[in-house]
Amino acid sequence: MRAELLAKYSGRERRRIDDILHRASKIIASIVAEEGAKPIMEELTDIRDRIRCSRRMNRRLHSMPFRKIQFYISYKAMEYGFKPEFVDAKNTSRTCPICDEVSKPNRHAFRCIKCGFQADKHLVAAWNTATKLPMCRPLPLAAKALNEPLLLEVRGKG
Ligand SMILES: [Zn+2]
8 A cells, every 4th residue: 555655656746745845844843943832733643534535546645745744844843842742633624713613614714603703724723723732722813814815935945
């Protein structure tokens, strides 16, 4: 299975994605170091169970980069002295961070059926993931973060 995955996901495309993952994880690790924040990431152990409805190809294309970027973020953050924590991400993109109601996101948009809170589902997932650790409190997010998509351009080498 692993050999098959590696073969499918090889060559030029793999190197291109790897380069993007390295640059993105370097940016994340530098934010971790600047802000003195603990990186909290989703446990991917049960990813196969959660996305078993998607096509096999989706799984091939998606599960590996997730693990890879977590690995890159982990070792780069640890170089700065910040050890990442991994949490169970069940329902993180479906739970309202304001009132805890579970709503189904519509594509990338999350809208709470109970309180009407709206945001990008990835932002909601990140917010909920961060607050899964007992020592973390809900983050005071700026209105800007909720209303505008965060565009982080990854360009150039290093
Ligand atoms: Zn709500």
